[in-house]
Amino acid sequence: MQQTMRWFGPQDSVTLIDIKQAGATGIVTALHQIPVGEIWEVSAIQERQQIIKEAGLEWIVVESLPVHEEIKRATGNYLQYIENYKNSIKNLSDCGITIITYNFMPILDWVRTNHNYSNPDGSKALLYNQEAFTYFDVYLLKRPNAEKDYSETEKENALKFGNQLSEEEKELLFKNVLLGLPGSKINFTAEQILSLLDNYAAVNNEKLRENLIYFLTQIAPVASEYGAKLAIHPDDPPFSVLGLPRIVSTEDDLKAIFEAVPFNLNGLCYCTGSLGANPDNNLERIIDDYGDRIHFLHLRNVIREDENIFKESEHLNGDNKMERIMEQLLLLMNKTKVSLPMRPDHGFLHSVDETKETYPGYSLVGRLKGLAELRGLEMGIAYKLQQ
Structure with a gap:
């Protein structure tokens, strides 16, 4: 696996040097300063690449190239925003960045109480x-x-x-x-x-899925032409909030998306935390069924205290059997000869980081701990598979 960490850019209190010293070799980031819907120009992409390169790291995955709300609703200037998205895919690919993560969650990217x-x-x-x-x-x-x-x-x-x-x-x-x-x-x-929310009054699950599939049919040929891979992030949490539709929450949802747009580049950001928060999802079966669609790995764990509460747990200790998931992922990569980029998604906030201003879930030490544990698990299972 390619060991990566998410970095939110120059304003992030976790620095590139911090990330390098944590043992990561790749960076997952985005141009958050560019308003959603506008084109990511080559100059802006290269400027960010240079900053990362000077720290001895490489920008490997885009997370995320955000989808404008008008695309999700198929209203207003959505056709122009789709054209802009195509141009951003082309520009990223021209700069050598070809794994593009995105989500199709209305309004809120994720929710915790x-x-x-x-x-x-x-x-x-x-x-x-x-x-x-x-x-x-x-x-x-x-x-x-x-x-x-x-x-x-x-x-x-x-x-x-x-x-x-x-x-x-x-x-x-x-x-x-x-x-x-x-x-x-x-x-x-x-x-x-x-x-x-008023803007989504007429958008149900069926309509949102229809809009996602239309969006994918438009951008997939461009991604194919430029060698890009699209990795949709599952809904987080994997059920409706605020009455909004949810269409990337279950195994059936994944099946519908992948069958509707049957390009392997139309793939998945395999997030064990988001998918695992729904006890009906079988994370190992998803690897078996859609391994060729998995382009990026978010490895984290959750504990479901009851039907009303789930909390994020240590990366190796939770309801998701990370040792079995890791073994299946290594078998997949041995089969496909592809080293998938992985980042330790989220992490605990430890006392040493409490005085630092960080994004929720993205303090340094908690993710460093997760990365070290996941790397150790990977090495142990890889050794076992070689015997």
Whole structure:
């Protein structure tokens, strides 16, 4: 595997030197400063490449080349935004960067209700609590008709949960849920999110999938021409939030996307955390079924405390059997002769990093620990397979 770490750019408090000293050789990044929908010009790509090269590293994977909301809804200037996307794919490929990660989640890229859940050892983890989210949705945000999405019991339990929170804790919950796009520390406001939700009133799962497939049919030929690989990131969490459609959450979702656009370059960012948060997903079977579509690896783990709560766990200790997943991935790479790029997705916030301003899940030591553990697991299993 190619050992990589995500870097959010020059403004990231985790530096390229930090990442190099952690043992990674590749960088996963994006041009977050460019507004969504605009073309990534060659000059901007090369400028970022040069910064990374000077640190002794290589930009291997784009994460992410964001998809404009008008493409997801197939409204407004979506055709122009698709043309811009094609140009960005071409420019990236011309610069030698050919693995392009993206997602098709409406509005919010990911959601957690607690960014600082305290583990027994004092480290902090990301956590999703459905009761907390229901309280946010119905009683804090007061999304129109939100109450129809929940049972009476769910609303009662959410209200009990919320009544135990202080005003400060309610504000923090609001802030956690409405964290902005990756690479940004600016949160959505209530007015912004409600306006954006209005735009999706007529978009259900079927319509969103139709729009994704149209988007892929347009960009796949360009990716093929320039040797690029497209890696869609699964929904996080893998179920509907705020009444929004979800179409990359299950094995059936993957099947529909890959059958509709049968190019191998139309592939997957295999995220064990996002897919593994849905207990119905069989992560090993996904490797068996779609190994030739896996272009990028996000390896992390979760523990599902009950049907309402999942929290991110140590990379090797959780509900996802990482040793079995790693063995299947190594067998896949031995078969395909392709060394897949992998990054340790997320990590605990350890005490040594608590005074540093980092993106949730992206402190240095927690990811360094995950990278070291995953590298050790890979080496051990690789040795076993050689015997």
